[in-house]
Structure formats: structure tokens, C-alpha cells
Amino acid sequence: MSGLLLDFRGVTRWYGQVVALRDVTLAVNPGVVGLLGPNGAGKTTMLRLVTGSMPPSRGAALVFGAHAFGDPSLFRRVGYCPDHDNFFEFMTGREFVEALLGIHGLGASERRRRAGAALDRVKGAEFADRKIYGYSKGMRQRLKLAQALAHDPELLVLDEPLNGADPLIRRDIIDLVKEVGREGRSVIISSHVLHEVEAMTPNIVMMHKGRVMAAGNVHEIRGMIDRHPHSIEMRTPRARDLAALLARDKDVSEMSIGDGAVTVRTPKPEEFYGRLPQLVLESGIPVEELRSPDDNLDAVFRYLTEH
Amino acid sequence: MSSYPAPIAVPAAPPAPPASALNPLGGLLWAARISARQFLTGPRKWVILLSGAAFPGLLSIFVFLEKGAMVHPFLQLFDQIYLQGAILFIALLGAIPAFSSDVEDGTVLYLFARPTPRPLIVAGKWLGMLIPLMILAEVPVLVAWPMALAQVKPYTVTTYEPTPPARTGDAARKPGENRPPGGVESAPPGAGQIQKFNEVKKEMPSRRHTALPRDLGTALLATALGVLQYATFFFSIGVVFNRPYILAMVYGVIFEVFVGRTPVNLWVMSKFVRAASLRLMEPVPAFFQGSLETAPPLWGAWIGIVIIPVFVLGVAALIATRKAYIGKGI
Numbered sequence: 249m250s251g252l253l254l255d256f257r258g259v260t261r262w263y264g265q266v267v268a269l270r271d272v273t274l275a276v277n278p279g280v281v282g283l284l285g286p287n288g289a290g291k292t293t294m295l296r297l298v299t300g301s302m303p304p305s306r307g308a309a310l311v312f313g314a315h316a317f318g319d320p321s322l323f324r325r326v327g328y329c330p331d332h333d334n335f336f337e338f339m340t341g342r343e344f345v346e347a348l349l350g351i352h353g354l355g356a357s358e359r360r361r362r363a364g365a366a367l368d369r370v371k372g373a374e375f376a377d378r379k380i381y382g383y384s385k386g387m388r389q390r391l392k393l394a395q396a397l398a399h400d401p402e403l404l405v406l407d408e409p410l411n412g413a414d415p416l417i418r419r420d421i422i423d424l425v426k427e428v429g430r431e432g433r434s435v436i437i438s439s440h441v442l443h444e445v446e447a448m449t450p451n452i453v454m455m456h457k458g459r460v461m462a463a464g465n466v467h468e469i470r471g472m473i474d475r476h477p478h479s480i481e482m483r484t485p486r487a488r489d490l491a492a493l494l495a496r497d498k499d500v501s502e503m504s505i506g507d508g509a510v511t512v513r514t515p516k517p518e519e520f521y522g523r524l525p526q527l528v529l530e531s532g533i534p535v536e537e538l539r540s541p542d543d544n545l546d547a548v549f550r551y552l553t554e555h
Numbered sequence: 556m557s558s559y560p561a562p563i564a565v566p567a568a569p570p571a572p573p574a575s576a577l578n579p580l581g582g583l584l585w586a587a588r589i590s591a592r593q594f595l596t597g598p599r600k601w602v603i604l605l606s607g608a609a610f611p612g613l614l615s616i617f618v619f620l621e622k623g624a625m626v627h628p629f630l631q632l633f634d635q636i637y638l639q640g641a642i643l644f645i646a647l648l649g650a651i652p653a654f655s656s657d658v659e660d661g662t663v664l665y666l667f668a669r670p671t672p673r674p675l676i677v678a679g680k681w682l683g684m685l686i687p688l689m690i691l692a693e694v695p696v697l698v699a700w701p702m703a704l705a706q707v708k709p710y711t712v713t714t715y716e717p718t719p720p721a722r723t724g725d726a727a728r729k730p731g732e733n734r735p736p737g738g739v740e741s742a743p744p745g746a747g748q749i750q751k752f753n754e755v756k757k758e759m760p761s762r763r764h765t766a767l768p769r770d771l772g773t774a775l776l777a778t779a780l781g782v783l784q785y786a787t788f789f790f791s792i793g794v795v796f797n798r799p800y801i802l803a804m805v806y807g808v809i810f811e812v813f814v815g816r817t818p819v820n821l822w823v824m825s826k827f828v829r830a831a832s833l834r835l836m837e838p839v840p841a842f843f844q845g846s847l848e849t850a851p852p853l854w855g856a857w858i859g860i861v862i863i864p865v866f867v868l869g870v871a872a873l874i875a876t877r878k879a880y881i882g883k884g885i
Contacts, residue, residue, distance in 0.1 A: 263879075296664075296879075299664075300667070300668070301664055301667060301668070301878070301879070302878075302879030302881060303877065303879070318876065320669065320671055320672050320673070321669045321670050322670075323668050323670045324670045326668065327668075328664065328665075330661060330664045330665070332660070332661040334660040334661050334662050335662065336589060336593060336662060338593070338596035338597070339592070339593060347588070347589050348665055348666075350581065350582075350584075350585035350588070350668065351581070351585045351586060351669040351670075351671050352578075352581075352582070352665065352669055352670055352671075353578020353579070353581035353582060353670070353671070354578075354581075384568070386702070386831050389690040395665065416567050444569075502787040533786060
């Protein structure tokens with residue numbers, strides 16, 4: 249056993265002429281991981297490979313060290329929340345969760361107990377006994393989460409759970425994911441809304457056009473993007489003096505002077521950050537604030553996907 | 556970038572769910588239960604009952620047109636109209652969407668992400684579709700039966716009986732015998748005599764006794780077996796060609812047009828349905844008379860009724876284990 253949560257080895261998946269995943273090799277350790285990418289990046293395909301909904305066209309997709317496709321026993325450990333909002337509409341929410349627990353082979357009392365607990369956890373108890381066809385979007389989101397959580401999985405796979413959710417549900421889902429992560433379970437959550445994923449986890453896998461473009465902590469990813477200069481903004485009352493000083497630095501590729509601020513762009517931010525305190529001290533130019541305006545997921549994502 | 560380099564420090568994982576969480580048979584039965592509820596709560600059952608209504612509908616036309624039938628109309632219509640016609644559509648409408656609609660709307664993903672092997676989920680869906688479909692297909696038969704019985708009434712049979720040869724001087728003529736004008740005494744014996752017939756009307760009792768419970772039993776059995784056979788084929792088509800519902804219907808119609816009207820269908824399907832029903836229910840009911848001579852033996856019939864469809868279902872279930880079910884909009 250490798251101890252890895254996901255182990256993708258040269259995975260390619262195509263639908264007819266369309267290639268959804270291209271030669272993806274990826275190892276993911278247990279924990280909460282965000283899967284990020286625009287529409288069509290291959291996120292859903294990747295999650296469906298993780299949940300064994302389909303086999304890879306080429307390569308191997310392993311979850312907990314076992315092939316996800318063709319190993320139904322794996323689903324004792326995996327809970328899947330798909331991206332669509334279709335259910336067996338004639339059932340109540342509670343019946344739906346209990347029926348799926350029935351396919352797990354659980355007895356009646358255990359089904360009732362687990363379904364009740366899962367519905368409570370997603371704040372769905374109040375509508376659980378109503379027919380699903382009358383559910384709002386938010387209720388459906390909660391029900392999807394409940395059915396994925398009900399059998400107490402070690403890995404929760406959430407495909408765009410925040411898509412179309414109102415702010416209250418977003419907050420609840422984000423809190424739930426964090427809580428599940430704190431319990432020691434793993435969560436893979438896909439989204440194209442970057443700041444929401446950032447609120448849940450710093451660990452991300454970024455995808456674009458069927459490829460994994462980067463994986464790791466958002467800051468580590470940022471450091472890997474050598475060919476894209478990193479922006480650093482420094483607020484100072486002596487902007488021109490500071491600009492003149494920094495213009496001589498070998499790692500500064502671009503610079504702009506704004507209202508009381510100098511913004512530099514550097515391809516080697518770590519080295520620049522290392523030298524900056526010494527430069528400031530020696531020159532005596534006061535720097536009141538230092539920040540990196542693009543050190544967030546949106547900027548990283550933009551960098552990674554613009555080519 | 557090809558790896559995820561930084562291990563994520565997390566607390567120890569919770570224990571796996573209890574061992575009771577792997578029960579494939581339970582998974583099959585729950586899939587069947589979901590499938591049956593889908594069937595019975597959706598619009599399909601009304602479509603199917605409407606399709607089946609063709610049979611009692613035709614019988615009701617008999618009621619109005621004939622005002623009472625000498626021969627049991629059920630016996631005239633069941634084989635040709637219901638068993639070989641309506642059941643095909645009932646099976647088509649009931650069986651194809653049982654799986655393909657779940658694929659279309661993506662709900663199959665909830666079922667497959669469970670610790671039950673896919674073939675058992677497919678088998679459960681099939682079972683859950685088949686049983687209510689069989690029950691619904693029996694409804695038109697049960698409705699038609701008393702309708703047909705109501706049409707069978709007492710009737711009058713008119714016969715013409717020859718008169719006995721005339722004899723001269725026969726004083727003991729019986730009432731109703733023709734007597735030539737002027738008396739037969741004047742006619743020469745044996746010459747120019749014409750054979751006469753008398754019209755005799757007889758009141759006959761109702762022939763309802765020909766509609767034995769055994770006949771109804773045979774019809775119900777034939778219906779169930781016909782549904783088993785056709786629905787299994789069409790369900791398997793839905794599993795293999797699982798895209799949209801309408802497309803699956805088209806596949807079904809193509810199947811019926813190109814296969815259903817060939818000797819393959821006549822022998823593999825209808826004949827086997829009849830054969831199994833008849834061999835089990837001998838003596839042969841009147842409405843199947845003539846069929847048994849060309850029907851296969853019982854063992855052959857069971858191959859056609861059970862073994863071939865189950866084999867087809869098995870192949871479909873195996874295909875389902877390797878197939879990508881990706882739902883709508885992908």
C-alpha cells in the first residue's frame with residue numbers, strides 16, 4: 249500500500265473524438281484537496297474516474313491503492329456527490345438516503361440511524377420527509393451531501409457542490425468540508441470558483457484542457473510559475489526613491505509607480521523577498537506595507553490557464 | 556507538473572464502516588425495490604395500461620356489434636391481438652426506460668457508487684421492472700375475460716331434418732310431414748317422389764362452459780412469459796444502448812421491425828411463449844388449438860422463454876461492468 253489517496257498513472261480518457269483527460273499522472277496524499285479548473289477542464293471526468301463510474305481509456309486510476317473501476321467494495325470507503333441535481337423524485341429525502349444505504353446492505357435500524365444522522369448533519373432534517381420533486385436547489389444540494397456522507401466514508405468526492413448554491417448554503421458546505429477534513433477524512437472537491445475552494449483548503453490540483461497544470465499548496469504552485477513574473481506591491485511615501493533603488497535589482501523584470509506605491513514584477517520572488525529587507529534597511533526608505541496582489545488562487549489560475 | 560509533492564498532515568483516518576456494509580444480495584433487492592417504485596409511481600404504468608386496453612377495447616366492440624357471440628370472443632382475439640401484438644408494445648414501453656432513463660438523468664451514478672457489483676444492480680433494476688410490468692400486463696387479460704364471458708349467451712340452432720320416405724296408405728303420418736295435395740294415395744309408389752326437409756329449431760344452452768378457468772390460467776401464463784421474454788430483450792437493449800430515452804425507443808422499434816417480423820421472432824419468441832404455456836397447461840385450450848402441432852417441445856420452449864433472455868440479460872450486465880455511464884450533459 250502506498251498510502252496515497254489518489255494515484256493516477258498516465259491516465260487518458262476520451263469520449264469518442266473528444267479527449268477529456270490527457271496523460272494525467274498525479275499522486276495525492278490524504279486530506280482536503282480542491283480540484284480547480286474552468287468548464288471543460290476535465291474535473292468531472294477525473295472525479296468519475298475516482299468514483300469508478302468509468303474506466304480510464306489508458307493508464308491506471310487508483311484510489312486507496314486499488315483500481316477504482318471494477319472494485320465495488322471500494323465504495324464502502326468512498327462517498328460520491330455528483331454534479332447534477334436529479335434524484336428519484338418520487339421518494340422523500342429520507343427514503344432516498346435510506347434506499348442508497350440499503351444498497352450498501354445495511355439493516356433497517358442502521359439505515360434509519362445513519363440516514364437521520366447524515367440529514368441532521370447537512371441541516372436537512374426539516375425537509376427530509378417531503379417528496380424530492382418539491383425540493384429547492386439548496387435542499388437538493390444538502391440531500392446530495394447527505395447521501396454521500398451517510399455510509400461514513402473515508403473519502404468524500406464532491407463535484408461542484410457550490411454550483412448554484414445561495415450564500416447560506418455555500419457557507420454551510422464550506423464549514424462541512426472543513427469539519428469533515430478535521431475528522432481525518434479526505435475530501436476531493438471540484439469547483440471553478442477559486443476563492444471558495446481557497447476557503448476550504450490550500451491544497452489544490454489545477455486542471456486545464458484535460459491536463460493537470462499544477463498540484464500542491466497554492467503558494468508552492470505560485471513559486472513554480474517561473475515564466476510568469478510575480479507581482480509585489482510596496483507602499484511607501486518615497487515611491488520614486490524606492491523605484492530607483494529597485495530598478496538596479498537583477499530579479500526585477502518590470503516596475504510601475506502608482507499613488508504612494510511601487511509595484512515590481514519578478515520571476516524569482518523567493519530570492520527577491522530574501523534580499524528586500526536588506527535593501528530597504530541600507531537605503532533607509534520606509535516601506536509601510538508589502539503585499540502580493542496576485543498571490544491568490546485567481547491570479548495563479550489566470551497565469552496557469554492563459555496559455 | 557506530474558505529482559503532488561507535499562504530504563498533507565491529517566489526523567488518523569476513522570475506522571472503515573462495519574463489515575455488514577457488503578451484502579450484494581441486499582444491494583440487488585434494493586435496486587429492484589427502487590426500480591419497482593420508479594415504475595409504479597411514474598407515467599409509464601398508464602401508458603402501458605393504455606396500450607393493453609386495445610384488447611378489452613376490441614372485445615367491447617364485439618359486444619356492440621354482435622350482441623352476443625356463439626364462440627367465446629376471448630378465444631378468437633387473445634392469441635393474435637394481445638399475445639403477438641400488444642405485449643410487444645407493453646414490453647417496449649415498460650422495459651427500455653427502466654435503465655436508460657436512469658442513465659439519461661444521471662441517477663444511475665448514485666446506484667453504481669455503492670459496494671454492490673454492477674451486474675447485480677442491473678439485475679435488480681430488471682427484476683424491479685419485470686414484476687410490476689407482468690402484473691400490469693395481466694390487467695387487460697383479467698378485464699377482457701368477464702367482458703368476453705358476458706357476450707356468450709344461449710342461442711338457437713336451426714337444423715333441417717329429412718322427412719322419412721312416403722308410404723302408401725300410411726295412416727300413421729307424423730305431424731310435420733309433408734303431404735302432397737290430393738293425398739299420396741293417388742301417386743304411384745316410388746315414382747316422382749321429392750325428398751323433403753323439415754326446419755327444426757333447437758334452443759342451445761350457453762357455451763360458457765368452454766371458457767374454463769384453465770383457459771384463463773393459460774392466457775395469464777402466456778402473458779407473463781411473453782412479458783418475461785420481450786421485456787428482458789428490450790431492457791437489455793436499454794442497458795447497452797443507454798443514451799436518450801427516445802433513441803432507446805428507436806432501437807426497440809428497429810429491433811421489432813427487423814427481428815420481430817422474421818422467423819427468428821416467430822420461432823424464438825412467440826412460438827416458445829405458446830409452447831411453454833400450452834405444454835404446461837395441457838389439454839390445450841381452444842384458443843391455442845392448432846398451435847401445439849408446430850410448437851417446440853417443453854424443454855425447447857423453456858430455452859426460448861428463459862434461457863435465451865437471461866443469457867441476453869447476462870451479456871448486457873457484463874457490458875454494463877465495462878461501460879461508462881456518464882449521464883446527461885457530458
